[in-house]
Amino acid sequence: MRTLKNLVLLGGLIAFASCDQLDDFIGGGDDDDPVTAELTPLESSVVPDGVFTLKGEFSSNAELNMIMTSADILPSDSTFVFGSFTDGAALYPDNDGTYAFINNLESDYSIARIKMNSDLQPLEGDYIVNSTATAFTAQCSGSSITVEEHGFGPLYLSGGEWGGNAKGVYRVNPFRDTEDRVEAERLPALGEWSTENAVAIGKDAYPGQTVVFMGDDDSNNSYPEAHFAMYVGAFSDLQGGELYMLRGKDTTETAIGMGGQKFEMGMAEGTPYDVEWVKVTERTLSELNQEGIDSVAIGFQRIEDIDWRRGSADNNRTVMFAVTGRLRNDNPDLANRGTTFGRIYKLDLNPDDPTGDAKLTVVVDGDKEGGIGDGMHSPDNILVTENYAYIQEDPNGYADANPDITGYAKLWQYDINNGTLKEVMECNQLGASALGYGIEDRYWEITGLIDVTDIIGASEPTFVGGAQVHGWDFGTTPDTAVRADGLKFYDPTAIDESNSRLEGSFLFKLTGLPR
DSSP states (O other): OTTOOOOOOTTSOOOOSSHHHHHHHHTOOOTTOHHHHTOOOOOOSSOGGGTEEEOTTHHHHOEEEEEEETTOOBTTBTTOOOOSOEEEEEEEEOTTSOEEEEEEEGGGTEEEEEEEOTTOOEEEEEEEEOTTTTTSEEEEEEEEEOHHHHSSOOEEEEEEEEESSOOEEEEEOTTOOGGGGGOOEEOGGGOOOOEEEEEEOOTTTSTTEEEEEEEEOOOOSSSOOBOEEEEEEETTOSSSOEEEEEEESOOSOOSTTSSOOSBGGGSOBTOOEEEEEEEEOOOSHHHHHHHHHHTTOOBBSOEEEEEEOOSSHHHHTEEEEEEOOOOOTTOGGGGGTSOSSOEEEEEEOOSSOTTSOEEEEEEEETTSTTSTTTTOOOEEEEEEOSSEEEEEEOOOSOGGGOTTOOSSOEEEEEETTTOOEEEEEEEOHHHHHHTTSSOTTSOOEEEEEEEOHHHHTOSSOEEEEEEEEEEEETTTOTTTSBOTTOOBSOOTTTOOGGGOOOEEEEEEEEEOOOO
16 A cells, blocks of 8 residues: 555564554654545445445444445545455554555455545555465455454454465465565465454463464355364464364264254254364365364354454453355255354353363354244354354345245344344345345345454444445446446456456445444
């Protein structure tokens, strides 16, 4: 980015004790940076009320504002194009009073950086990892490592999930030079997976250790073989630690809800199950998958996003993850092993040792008729605060298989303390299609929701999220899927036109949700 200072990680990682030390290392600067002052903030051309609908109590308690869409042109940086399939994100303070918003563009196989002011208005943008660097491997969910939460950083972890042959976990310096976008570093010690996300829990959970969890979005049509993985290393070490997979104490296959943990459907909603960690020696994709099967690690159907509970050290040892599920009409028995409509899990780690015995609970089960999750359709992304989990749907397109599923992609709030589930927001695709944003029969995905309250010092809870506006592309809606200057929805510094889906994305700010 033109005005963004560069952070160089010498010899791998440098830990900073305070933001002031980080500022000094980057090279000074202040809130009155003359270059920053010349930048004009964007006011998005899209009104969110026409494309999203807040539900129930949230319609009066929360407020939604659009930050940016693919149709918008940055006044101070007209060449930057916000690309296809916005997904994982993180926000980092810069030393000039602005923020670096790091955002995966999944279908462009790239990672963007958008400079934002204190009101989260975009100023300029660039791509810090492009499709060449990832070998056209989709960059899906992402997570931050920061001094405040982890004791070292800043770093951005990105999940390489599908498409190219470079799957696994990517480590990115959020303040790297834009010229370095043609290169990207993977972390082999964390293993190769169809990686939706890699998430390091807070430093207080296990002082002196760095613990990272990986979700495997494997989608086998007959044998659920997505495995939940954990890396444990010394403090700040992402290279030399050990790798584990989650295994149930009961490794048998049983009927649905009868307790066997060879596959996830043996576990019933609301029951804590004893689980353990089995160390694995492989690190490459197919070999790790086979080792997981041979070790009878729990077989899930498409593990998606992961997050950890904020607050106390005990809270930090609670990890939650979403399993999105799969329906195969040609193999109805698949539903006896892997979830169909999706599940949310809560993993309570051992209080003394991350590799010790733990407890796993299905807290929301989309397959349980009459349960709190009946009507949920394919949870894909999850954000966990101190008291809530915010679940974001990516509907897999088989709503007609459950009459309790209505409408389009939703944002849900799960109360960790009392176990209730509420609908927060829904994509209003009927209204949006009338405005030219997408079409009615292509489900959008709500994604990348992060809590930025403490990062920006907000006086009320503040979240940033996105939507993949499927159907709003140059092939389907060519009259609306271009910017005012006629540019299609791709940035040539990220990907060439022939390889892009030319589809639009939304970024929004959501305030007033409880944390």
